[in-house]
Amino acid sequence: MPKHIRRLLLLFAVLITLFIIVRQVLIPDSFGQFGHYRGLALEENKAHVARYVGTDICAECHWETMELKTADMHAEISCETCHGPGWKHIEEPEQGQLTIPEGREFCGTCHSRNPARSASLIAQVNLSDHNIETNCSECHNPHAPWN
Amino acid sequence: MELKNKKNRRDFLKNGALLTGGMLIASGMKPFSALVYATNHNEDAEHWYGMAIDIEKCIGCGNCAKACKIENDVPEEPFFFRTWVEQYTILNDGSKIITSENGGLNGASQDYTPDEIFKSFFVPKMCNHCTNSPCTQVCPVGATFESPEGVALVDSTYCIGCRYCVQACPYGCRYIHPKTKIADKCTLCYHRITNGQVPACQEVCPTNAKIFGDLNDRSSELVQFIKKHDWQILKPHMNTKPKVVYNALSGEVN
Structure with a gap:
């Protein structure tokens, strides 16, 4: 394999690994728990205090x-x-x-x-x-x- | 040269057929449909919440709009609403007048005498919690989503306030909160319904014109109401499949 191709492949491998690591860090833990969204967002919506008591x-x-x-x-x-x-x-x-x-x-x-x-x-x-x-x-x- | 051309045409047709067939098969496959549609009706969901609105019972007092503002900290200005009431007046000459003074917050008034009016009625509006919700579909950052119970919600930490969803909602049910600068909408009082209470608008309705319930529960008040009444949805041609249904909805309503 020519040298410049090998370098290019190496560069790609590094970039893709970097991308996967950064992605892992950026995605919140609860993402994907129920669907394509942050699962904790449900809890945050639930946490609102009800004003009308019944x-x-x-x-x-x-x-x-x-x-x-x-x-x-x-x-x-x-x-x-x-x-x-x-x-x-x-x-x-x-x-x-x-x-x-x-x-x-x-x-x-x-x-x-x-x-x-x-x-x-x-x-x-x-x-x-x-x-x-x-x-x-x-x-x-x-x-x-x-x- | 001529022979080569013939071969090319055959290849072209063969490749074209393969590509079309491949796309056809791929479009039917489930993992791909998840990419195309942001929302999917979860058939195994335990609850599938919806609401029925009985136009025959609505008296346009605006208590729902008022209570919603208090319950959900909706800004006071009379152009931010999660729910509001419209008054339709059809005159004898066929003209249609739609009024919603302050969203119906302080009740309704009628400028025409009964002699001039052909028919008149109130239509309470709110998020339709569509099964195919356009707002969820268009959100570029995935901040709007559908809860496992079918309630369209906003993740306030993801929303970037781009207003795309405000434009996309065919029912005009979204606004940008003036303080937080993010999209805000009816949550079907998610904090109440997951706690065994009914939404605030239903809680204060003096005539029981709103009926919240679980569409998956055949014994629920909502399903019984749907069973016994001729209900309609708003803008059926938009294919949004709303979970908010109306009884006695007149053809003039848009």
Whole structure:
């Protein structure tokens, strides 16, 4: 074999070995564990802390309100739909991070009249002529609106 | 000279036939299809998560969009969304008006009187978690992938923020996070669903218009819903095979 070819082959062998070594170092350990991606990325996505804790946890303390709620139209609605996420509240109940929404506009996000809303599914009022001066909660208990 | 030409033509045809046949066989072989398609439906997967959205039940309150922002630290500006609600209004003259004021975050309003409206409805949108996801296909660094459960996720340490996936998503479900400068999208609340909870958007939905579930579990609420309703997917012509399905989806929706 001519000398220059031998040199070239040697050079190639060195480069390919170098490439394999560098590649080995650069590829994370968990790569390819489940597919063509870093397996640990799944764990990182799982590690995010959930903000919404679910109605069952609310009921552990607020069972009286829950009893009232489950007997009426708003039974299926999660507490956190109106009061916001409870993740801090369940750690430190006194901090009071939850909100008690007020005002006609808030109720209107679900109950204002809109042709896109199914009339049989949800009670709707025209906010601009339904007891304009009154706050909704003066007549309707939000936990039991028909009570 | 003439003879040589004839031989060349025969060789050419022979080589051509070999090459074509070889490529045909290779294209059918599994290891090669892994190179061509970034995503593959894992038929042996234990879970295969999806979601059904019932348009008949959606009242456009926007609680899903609001809860998603809080749950997943989505930037506050009303143009970054992992899920949002569109209001479709079809007028009597046939014109189609699509509104999504602040992504439906603060509820919806209607500018037309019932007399002018032919029909109107809400369409909640989110990542469709496609089985053939274009975003996974185009990512040049392999930062977007499909989890073993079929959820399209982003590896934040791999993403270089090139925005190719934002362009590729036919459903407009991706954005570049203004702080981290990497691609962000709906994870189907991966941290919740792997922990036995439902996605945040479903948790707060007052009318149960969203149904999360396991498509591999025939007794799941999702499969039962799919069984009993005439469902549709968005943009079927894109061949993305979404795992998010809609009940009562009107033909006007795009």
